[in-house]
Amino acid sequence: MYSLPGFLLLKRENAMYISVIGPARSGKTTLFQALSGVESARGFSDGDNIISIDVPDSRVDEMARIFKPKKTTHARIELADTVAIGEGNIKDSTINAKTLQKMRSSDAFIVTLNDFDGAEQADLRREFHDIMNEFILADMVQIEGRIERIKKQGGKKENTALQQEMELLERLLGHAGDGKALKTLELGPNDEKAVRGFRFLSQKSMMIAVNRPEGAAGMENEGQAGDIGGYPALYVCATLEQELAMMADDDRTAFMEEFNVKESIRGRMIRLAFDTLGLISFLTVGDDECRAWPVRKGVNAQEAAASIHTDLATRFIRAEVVSYADFMKYGGMNECKKAGVWRLEGKSYLVQDGDIMSIRAGT
Numbered sequence: 472m473y474s475l476p477g478f479l480l481l482k483r484e485n486a487m488y489i490s491v492i493g494p495a496r497s498g499k500t501t502l503f504q505a506l507s508g509v510e511s512a513r514g515f516s517d518g519d520n521i522i523s524i525d526v527p528d529s530r531v532d533e534m535a536r537i538f539k540p541k542k543t544t545h546a547r548i549e550l551a552d553t554v555a556i557g558e559g560n561i562k563d564s565t566i567n568a569k570t571l572q573k574m575r576s577s578d579a580f581i582v583t584l585n586d587f588d589g590a591e592q593a594d595l596r597r598e599f600h601d602i603m604n605e606f607i608l609a610d611m612v613q614i615e616g617r618i619e620r621i622k623k624q625g626g627k628k629e630n631t632a633l634q635q636e637m638e639l640l641e642r643l644l645g646h647a648g649d650g651k652a653l654k655t656l657e658l659g660p661n662d663e664k665a666v667r668g669f670r671f672l673s674q675k676s677m678m679i680a681v682n683r684p685e686g687a688a689g690m691e692n693e694g695q696a697g698d699i700g701g702y703p704a705l706y707v708c709a710t711l712e713q714e715l716a717m718m719a720d721d722d723r724t725a726f727m728e729e730f731n732v733k734e735s736i737r738g739r740m741i742r743l744a745f746d747t748l749g750l751i752s753f754l755t756v757g758d759d760e761c762r763a764w765p766v767r768k769g770v771n772a773q774e775a776a777a778s779i780h781t782d783l784a785t786r787f788i789r790a791e792v793v794s795y796a797d798f799m800k801y802g803g804m805n806e807c808k809k810a811g812v813w814r815l816e817g818k819s820y821l822v823q824d825g826d827i828m829s830i831r832a833g834t
């Protein structure tokens with residue numbers, strides 16, 4: 472039976488799960504609404520507000536225009552609005568276990584920082600630092616708990632597996648104890664696998680949304696805001712973007728021109744998320760369905776097949792591949808065949824972003 476390393480697959484039917492987190496009143500809910508286009512009551516913040524959003528992808532739209540399929544499916548992101556995080560919150564259990572659990576199961580965080588009422592850059596860094604400290608403390612509590620249990624369990628007997636785990640836990644604890652995020656600890660593949668189950672908060676991928684005042688919106692602020700604490704940051708004006716997200720398409724275009732907004736935050740943030748998480752998309756096309764499949768960079772054709780269906784990976788014979796660029800250049804599959812750019816690839820072919828694939832599988 473063909474088995475796939477778990478980290479190459481995205482859970483929940485290919486949806487990434489991203490939580491919007493940040494200090495109190497930093498604009499989390501406003502940004503959540505801007506990204507999802509869904510209005511939820513302001514101040515709603517028990518972490519239960521989860522919405523599934525489509526990943527904008529003009530390649531999928533273009534394929535749908537050409538094939539006119541019964542169904543068009545974009546990659547999806549599950550986005551959650553959460554409670555505020557401040558100093559002492561996790562330790563004092565102000566954040567309840569259920570919310571903490573949801574944060575732990577996130578693939579990544581969007582950290583919203585308030586820069587709309589005159590905070591200095593230094594304050595943003597301090598605010599982020601405070602949140603990271605909370606995460607590090609929460610991770611330490613988990614590590615210490617596990618160490619205690621191992622001590623009780625394996626105290627008398629020789630057990631290499633437990634000893635190895637203990638050594639790893641001590642290393643993690645030492646690193647976190649120095650106030651450093653676990654993400655910055657280099658781990659070998661085995662250790663990486665061993666810690667995955669803990670779902671440590673300070674090990675998550677993070678993107679920072681620096682929430683700017685309305686007057687600052689516009690072109691000059693649309694780029695990246697550099698990094699904060701080693702994590703990539705984007706400038707955003709959440710209130711403006713929230714208004715944008717709620718508008719009819721025609722109004723939106725005019726509004727974006729007026730405020731000199733080139734691209735809405737949804738596209739910018741999702742691209743950053745794909746980048747940060749190391750994701751690419753391959754496409755499947757046809758009269759039934761045109762669809763984008765997000766996979767980790769570096770998956771091979773067989774692993775990509777598994778993200779569609781495990782059976783397809785087990786019975787994998789070949790992948791028919793045409794790049795999106797070639798498809799558009801030559802104007803179709805048959806044209807690509809004639810031009811000699813249509814390929815038959817084997818299991819170990821490394822899937823590229825925008826590959827249009829069809830998996831040939833045996834019975």
Ligand SMILES: Nc1nc2c(ncn2[C@@H]2O[C@H](COP(=O)(O)OP(=O)(O)OP(=O)(O)O)[C@@H](O)[C@H]2O)c(=O)[nH]1
Nearest residue numbers: 495496497498499500501514516555587708709710
């Ligand atoms: N001027 C300005 N105000 C903003 C911006 N984003 C949020 N606000 C205001 O800040 C207040 C808090 O916004 P929310 O989105 O509810 O913040 P939150 O982080 O979800 O707050 P809690 O869930 O209570 O921690 C609201 O009054 C917003 O209108 C912004 O970009 N510019």
Ligand SMILES: [Mg+2]
Nearest residue numbers: 500514515516
């Ligand atoms: Mg809120």
